[in-house]
Amino acid sequence: MAREKMSFDVLIVGAGPAGLSASIKLAQLAKKNKKQLNICVVEKGSEVGAHILSGAVLEIKALEELIPDWKKKESPLKTEATKDNFLLLTQNKSFKLPTPPQMKNDGNYIISLGNFSRWLAKQAEELGVNIEVGKKLMTINHTYTKFCVTLYVFECNLPLERISATHCEQWKWATPFSLRRLPFPAANVKIVKYLVKNGKR
Numbered sequence: 670m671a672r673e674k675m676s677f678d679v680l681i682v683g684a685g686p687a688g689l690s691a692s693i694k695l696a697q698l699a700k701k702n703k704k705q706l707n708i709c710v711v712e713k714g715s716e717v718g719a720h721i722l723s724g725a726v727l728e729i730k731a732l733e734e735l736i737p738d739w740k741k742k743e744s745p746l747k748t749e750a751t752k753d754n755f756l757l758l759t760q761n762k763s764f765k766l767p768t769p770p771q772m773k774n775d776g777n778y779i780i781s782l783g784n785f786s787r788w789l790a791k792q793a794e795e796l797g798v799n800i801e802v803g804k805k806l807m808t809i810n811h812t813y814t815k816f817c818v819t820l821y822v823f824e825c826n827l828p829l830e831r832i833s834a835t836h837c838e839q840w841k842w843a844t845p846f847s848l849r850r851l852p853f854p855a856a857n858v859k860i861v862k863y864l865v866k867n868g869k870r
Contacts (some may be wrong), residue, residue, distance in 0.1 A: 677709040677799070684712035684800060685721060686782065689789035690735055696796035709799040710790075713757035716802055717790040718783035724752060727785070728804045736792060745784040806863065811856035822860050 679695055681688045692710050699706035727746065732739055739746070753775070754769040765813045790800055809820040843851065845864040853861050 675709070677707045677708065679708045681708070681710045682716045684710050684786060684790060684802070686786055686789060689717075689786060689793050690731075692793045692798045693735060693789065693796060695809040696793065696798050700796065707799070708797075709801060710793065711801045713803045717785040717800065719802075721782045721786050723782055725780055725782050725785075726774050727780050728774075729776070729778060742792065743788075745788050746778040746780055750777045750779055757813075782836060787849075807860065809856060809859050813855070818856050820860070 679692075681692050688710055692708050695706060695708055698704075699708075714774075729739075729746070732746075736742065744795055753768045753773055755766050755772065757764040794800060806822040809818075809822065811818050811820070814841070848861050849865050
């Protein structure tokens with residue numbers, strides 16, 4: 670079976686803040702040293718930031734070093750932390766305590782990590798980094814007798830034909846047409862029908 674192959678000098682798995690920052694730094698170093706470096710960041714989500722839903726307080730020292738002119742690049746850092754409250758909570762009361770020095774956030778920014786990741790991706794792409802995201806096919810919510818499951822189904826490319834099984838009993842290659850002859854749990858029926866309908870024999 671022929672498989673599409675893509676060659677890169679550096680492959681980074683995961684388009685979160687760490688992976689994107691690494692790609693930006695590598696691209697900066699390559700540009701500084703006048704080297705050609707083909708960098709790719711792969712992300713399983715349907716877009717960068719799709720799986721990063723939390724907020725955070727960002728200490729900007731590392732950002733200042735990575736992108737010194739970040740304030741001029743329409744960054745999502747808009748809300749600066751201005752006050753800290755360090756409290757001891759009991760069942761009925763709260764007691765204000767001195768804020769430990771390492772937990773003071775003066776000068777830091779309250780951010781959405783998803784928005785921050787999308788902004789970092791834009792900076793990386795401007796430096797020539799390739800960012801590949803997965804194509805989301807569907808989300809399946811299925812209720813069994815005693816529990817519910819949610820399946821996030823993505824279409825992905827497999828450049829190499831090697832697969833290693835992780836937390837599964839077995840795996841096998843199958844064409845979409847042959848799927849109808851195989852047994853599947855009830856939660857998987859919807860995606861199997863989709864693959865049979867839209868896949869190639």
